[in-house]
Amino acid sequence: MNKSKIGITTGSAATAAATACILFLKKSKKPKIVNIDAPVGKLKIEIKSIKKISKNEAEALVVKKKYPDPDVTIGLEIGARVKLINENKIIIKGGKGVGIVTKPGLPVPVGEHAINPVPRKMIKKNLKKFLEQNEGAIVTIFVPKGKEVAQKTMNPKLGIKNGISILGTKGIARPMSSKAYKKSLSYQIDVAIAQGFEELYFVPGNIGEKIALNKFKVEKDRIVQTSNFIGYMLNEASKKGVKNIVLLGHAGKLVKIAGGIFNTHSKVADARREIIAAYAALAGASKVLVKKIFKSKTTEEMIKYLEKAGIREKVFNYIAKSIKKRCEDRYPLKVKVIITDMKGRVLNSVKGV
Template sequence: MKAQKALRKGFTTGTCAAAGAKAAAHALFGHTLGKRARAERSVFVSLPRGGEIEIPVESVLVEKGFARASVIKDAGDDPDVTNKAEFITEVRITGSAGRIVIKGGEGVGTVTKPGLKIGPGRPAINPVPLKMIRLAVKEEMERFSVSPSVCVTVTVPEGRRLAEKTMNPRLGIVGGISILGTTGIVEPMSLAAFTHSIYCGVDVIVAGGFDEVVFSTGRSSEKAAEKLLKLPPASYVLTGDHMGSALRYASGKKGVDKVTIAGQFGKFTKLAAGNFETHCSDSSVDFPFLARLAVQNGAGEGVIKRILGANTAREVYFILREERLDKVINEAVRLVKENSAGFFGGKIKIRAILAGYDNIIFSSGLDR
């Protein structure tokens, strides 16, 4: 069997901004001192947890009083929507007091709702990237023995368009992407990146004064829940395959009084069996489990054989519908509700909603 190739790491949007700031500051301070510092083809960025990373620089423009550097995001083998996006960081001298002000330019979002690490009205540049940018500029100040006040502006030309593919609109971040990263490094297929967006979603709901969170495993089930529940848009959080992480986080948040879990039959069969990390690499559809549920709810031998011989959960769903065994589906939904309640120790109200592949809704829990 062929050995699996190691996935390539990349660097974060925060690292892009810090690299651009360093390259621009280097060119600007050298130009200001008349040293004609050459434009760097790459810079070394200090990482939050120690060490440094070399980042390629696409281009540098230097004029009297300011410089701009362009860095192209490399997400490695992670499926990041910002991969290959251009990040332009400008460093402009504004005085002589040694202050560093960091702003978001075109394509960097603005926070409009409470609950995030950055307050409303501020550019969506998280605390760690802010520190990285500031340190990058300070390092160049020390190199050239200068201490001017500067304004650093981060721009992402395609940021507004890219943001539409992220959670930002739902989190109340408008006008562009967020500048993120806690380590400076992008891990391929990063669980941390996905769970971070889930946690942010919950934080925004709580900060907005809403007491109900709706976790959905995918967009189809989310749409079904939206139609049924009529809750504010901010109440919905996509969890993908990480329902367990979402429920664990919500269980520790004060102000969450009700949780709804929405999904389709495939994910719900895993949740009903107690598997809350539902990616195919973490858990698979348990056909014997579904067969046992069917037996307990009156299914005959022929149906059991069909379930055990099925290729997908979707196939099982339609077998049950065809055989008028909706009570098996209802039992799976009830188990999802029961298993999810275990994260909260029975302290809050739980509801489970299954969006059928044929647009039929199955629900267990608090009625509206």
């Protein structure tokens, strides 16, 4: 395993900072590197700085190291302040830059700081090794720039305010891994269910969300952003007991589903031209029009050609019907489909939405 290509989670960084504090308090030595026990095994993590606040209190910082991933928390300082107490318990709190949960449905209760269960267990396990029988600690995790960075994460959408989350299930972050991101997306479903919504609106991103909010007046917590992982999110919804989904989004994303493409990232598959050209032909388009569509560089250009030919709605009705069938054949869900252009104009006939 190439260690330079593996990162650490925010949970491991917080655990390392807390462990450094306890070592400093108990052994009076400033560790430059600490060894922590994580679910994946033992990890060596570098400590950026450490200082004593008082005889029984210390503070340490860890920098979340670089690895080849667009993770916005790379380079962040994750800190811990540990205070020894004369009680046999470890209390974990959040400080500056750690978000606060404001909506039900997440792994952490409403009103608490967003430090997930596995990082909490990691911190307790690693500190217990150095504490005596009637000794405990109050651990405060903080992230100096967490509030600013949180705006680039899913936290605002999940109702986690004023900071990032302390996350991780294994302790390490693998390069270009979508697992953690997909998990954060699926939490939106939990939040929506906890609000009592039975029919959810799935949108690929911000464009779809704005259309759902402004044009269809959908409640914000009913809207779930899927990113490119539409298949994964439909599967998560069905596993969580959701029965009804409205798929709403730009044609450039949604038409791919008509071709059986459930990960809509352009690096995975495209086929927009092929799909729209095929359905245009089914709707009676001439060979000339089909060729124009096939040579188009953008979905918006294809839409213009279909409008000029007077078959735009017919084509997108075919596509919407195919999307619905693809989804319902694969997942135990009832699916409605709303396809739009970049301006939010609905391209297919929509009933019962």
